[in-house]
Amino acid sequence: MPDRDGSADTLPYDALLLVSFGGPEKPDDVMPFLENVTRGRGIPRERLADVAHHYDGFGGRSPINDQCRELLAALRVELDGRGLDVPLYWGNRNWDPFLGPEVERIVADGHRRVVAVLTSAYPSYSSCRQYRENLFDAFDPQAASGVTVDKIRHYSDHPGFVAASVDATQAALDELGEPGERARLVFVTHSIPTAMAAAAGPQPKSPEGGYVDWHLAVAEAVTREVGRLRGRTYDFDLVYCSRSGPPSQPWLEPDVNDHLRALDAAGVPGVVLVPIGFVSDHMEVIYDLDTEAVETARELGLPLARAATAGTHPAFVSALVDLVLERAAAARGEEPARPVVEGTPVGWYDCEPDCCTNLRDPGRRALCQRVPQPA
Ligand SMILES: CC1=C(CCC(=O)O)c2cc3nc(cc4[nH]c(cc5[nH]c(cc1n2)c(C)c5CCC(=O)O)c(CCC(=O)O)c4C)C(CCC(=O)O)=C3C
Ligand SMILES: [Fe+2]
Incomplete structure (x- = not known):
């Protein structure tokens, strides 16, 4: 293990994975993207055609992937400024770059302990568990390599x-x-x-x-x-x-x-x-x-x-790095403070297995939860 000062270190993590929703980048992407998002979700056909038109007005391109690229660049600057050289990866749930190939790349690059930062700040099936199910799908094929992933806590009240x-x-x-x-x-x-x-x-x-x-x-x-x-x-x-x-x-x-x-x-x-x-x-x-x-x-x-969303606001970018360092300290067995603003709930690291139940497919497997589900 490299000889570094533990208190401001991402160790034991050797890779940081930004996990996002994904969005189309050209008109031909729109329908296949919408089909990915809604597969098995019981969304009416008319709603899909309607939503496709939302993208038409913007040249068939969602800004979300570019916003992830900007967030990654801002995270790199913040990490470098703190002397943290952890490599950054980025995978989406619903569109290119997809999570599966990105996790393959992490493993091929020799990394084994990943910390995940989700571009979703709150608990619920759609905003947490569904991301953790997609993490399972991406990491399971790499199980033989021993790679594992933890996520930072829900951060909306950080x-x-x-x-x-x-x-x-x-x-x-x-x-x-x-x-x-x-x-x-x-x-x-x-x-x-x-x-x-x-x-x-x-x-x-x-x-x-x-x-x-x-x-x-x-x-x-x-x-x-x-x-x-x-x-x-x-x-x-x-x-x-x-x-x-x-x-x-x-x-x-x-x-x-x-x-x-x-x-x-x-x-x-x-x-x-x-x-x-x-x-x-x-x-x-x-x-x-x-x-x-x-x-x-x-x-x-x-x-x-x-009002603007958090985007790459310096306080938010710095908070995400703090949350990664906090998660790393917890993974090292320390008991880091978990700052939140006054009067708000304190987030947790691993979800309970019955948290944010998948109401359509309760047996679907997910990562970042307390008790591993039986195979
Ligand atoms: C809680 C929540 C967040 C916030 C947390 C997070 O950020 O994850 C979020 C974000 C997003 N939702 C997005 C896009 C879509 N969401 C859809 C459908 C749905 N979202 C749901 C929930 C959420 N969604 C739900 C319960 C459905 C119904 C289907 C189902 O039960 O799963 C559909 C299908 C068409 C439609 O029905 O609208 C689309 C296209 C994009 C990308 C936008 C872009 O392209 O820039 C983003 C960031
Ligand atoms: Fe959505």
Whole structure:
């Protein structure tokens, strides 16, 4: 083992793997990408055709892969600045570069202990377990090499992620100008089926489940800090975008567009949309918010500004490196502090086997959980 100072070291990990959703990069990618995402998920055909059109407006290219490239570059700079030479890899769940070949490359390069950073910050089947299932699928073929993977904890309430949202909310309030002083903070995340939400996260949790609980905690923390910095109190709401699934299936509500109509009817003078559910400005942000919700607000004559996502905000990039170092310390058997903003839940490393149940296929195997499932 190299002779390095353990306290600021990524050891025992010898590779860092960024794990993301993936997105199409040209028009011909769009339908096969959507088929990958929705395979076995019971999404109506019309919804797929609809969503394909969202990409048309952007030349058939999602910005998400470029945002991963930018995050990797920012992570490299932050790691180098701290004297950490761990190599970076990047694999997606649903589009090129796929996780499977990237894990093959990690093994071929001689690495055996991988730390995974997911571009998804909250617990739920879609935002955690499904990533861990895809990690299983990618790592299982390499089992003979002895390669293993651990992930960092859910980080939405890490001080660095919250700081990035606070900065972005401040900038959006400034952009609104005078209506900004009495604006409503409307936090937005991806809707999921209410049954998936109820199954999200370990106990203790509310009947709405850990996905909703964590978002509410983050929304409250950002609202509190923005209020403190501006010397006033703001009201906030948590709303949802990007609902799919059949109409008969209940999903988390209210939809952001319906909520804008309700706020306008109630006489709210302006709105800042804060997309805390997303790590970068990908399609759900630039279409569902910047295109659809912006259009709704324009029709209403309601002043609206959209806060940036964490992206490559220095506080977020630095937080991800802190989270990797923290995970490494835990893997070395130390008991590192797990910083979170006040009043929010503390994340965990390995999920319980019954956390964020796969309601369609409960037997599907996943990594990064406490008890290995029987073969
Ligand atoms: C919680 C959550 C996140 C946040 C956490 C995370 O970031 O992972 C997220 C992110 C994303 N979702 C994305 C795209 C899509 N999500 C879909 C469908 C679905 N998402 C769901 C949930 C989530 N999704 C669910 C419950 C479904 C229904 C199908 C199923 O039960 O699995 C569909 C199918 C069509 C449709 O139905 O809309 C698409 C195309 C992209 C890429 C955007 C780009 O291309 O820039 C990103 C980052
Ligand atoms: Fe999604």
